[in-house]
Amino acid sequence: MNYSISEENYIKAIYRLQSTREPVSTNALAVELDTKPASITDMLKRLKVKKLVIYYPYQGCRLSAEGTRLALGIVRRHRLWEYFLAEKLKFNWNEVHDIAEELEHVSNGQLIERLDAFLGFPRFDPHGDPIPDSSGKIATPSQVKLTTLGAHTKAKVSGLADQSQDMLNLLQQRNITIGTIVEINKKFGFDHSLEIKIPGNPPFIMSEQAAQNILVHHELEA
Amino acid sequence: MNYSISEENYIKAIYRLQSTREPVSTNALAVELDTKPASITDMLKRLKVKKLVIYYPYQGCRLSAEGTRLALGIVRRHRLWEYFLAEKLKFNWNEVHDIAEELEHVSNGQLIERLDAFLGFPRFDPHGDPIPDSSGKIATPSQVKLTTLGAHTKAKVSGLADQSQDMLNLLQQRNITIGTIVEINKKFGFDHSLEIKIPGNPPFIMSEQAAQNILVHHELEA
């Protein structure tokens, strides 16, 4: 019923990787957790004994029902702390992740429920990712890539697919942040680049590559 | 520059015990940390290598300058989190300790400074203990035992020497909590018991033993 910080980090990593490829390979986990594949195999055997993962040698792994339940709890804690750090302590939305990576392991049921109430039961973290509720229910992220929108539509930036420093710099350059309303003026068929307008700034061109990394809330479409 | 959770807990325990008896004995530490004396000896050798403690076999230990600096940082984090838990998350002052025991190990300098600012730079934790500032300065606790006050004096309850469940029950019974203004009506020489009055309640008798565990702020004296 009580897991180590390492175990929790493994479970969360599997949860994340699982959403794009299942089963999750040993090597993918090694990259994600910045450890050696041999260490992954080691831990997967332990997690299997504890019935948190389904794992057969050479076949990769996936979370069991119990593992999924645990993962959602960790994700909940992570995202609630991120919200707290951004909203109450005024951290920048790109600084909150590393701190939440530690806070997420402080597991006191009461603590998280009260934090949730104190924050006013937020539904999304500062990156636009949904926060699971106390029973583990999680909203399907109503986010779509900016490239999927048609010309002459508006949407609110709610997240990033790739949060590399390069990407963050590009956004800073363009005055785009979480919550910014972006409007697509034109789409260029040749290289699929977009002409984008944001309030208070002149229009500018963005490459398809960059636009694919920007996630927006679909609802706002004009 | 970066210490494990165990190391931090040892340093904090030495800091606490040091305030009453120095040097700190191996057995005292074993009791405080709920481990075996052999484990203490082991860890003291490691902490000595890291120059956090002064330790010679059979002679007990004390904190080095660096160890003291570290201890004050941990105490600062612990007490700021306790304040947060009580003030913002509405935890009872006797529930905050265990949670802060975990949160204190999340060591991100920025985090603690911003938390401090968010809380309005509190000077005392919910138990009335002083919170070290960011440079490690700590106020001498202006607390005295209730027994040291003379008859016909008033004072504000600010802490407890012993926080056992029995003690907490006794206080609950008498409607005494942190912040309560207590007035000493009489002192009985025979058994050193006290007649005490608190606003809105009839006077009652308290044993010397109990009164010694109640810490008050001296300033309020009538």
Added chain:
DNA sequence: AATATTTTTTAGATTTGCCTAAAAATAAAA
């Protein structure tokens, strides 16, 4: 001072979580 008791340390194990190097299994290419 000699003996008994308590405190502390050493010796030897165990668990967790990681590593490197080598072997084995699987997948891809020739």
Added chain:
DNA sequence: TTTTATTTTTAGGCAAATCTAAAAAATATT
């Protein structure tokens, strides 16, 4: 279908943090 390359596992080791049992040192008692 061999051969080659990649992925994954095994084997063996190491450091941290704990334990038990036994030895040694320090204290207390007779």
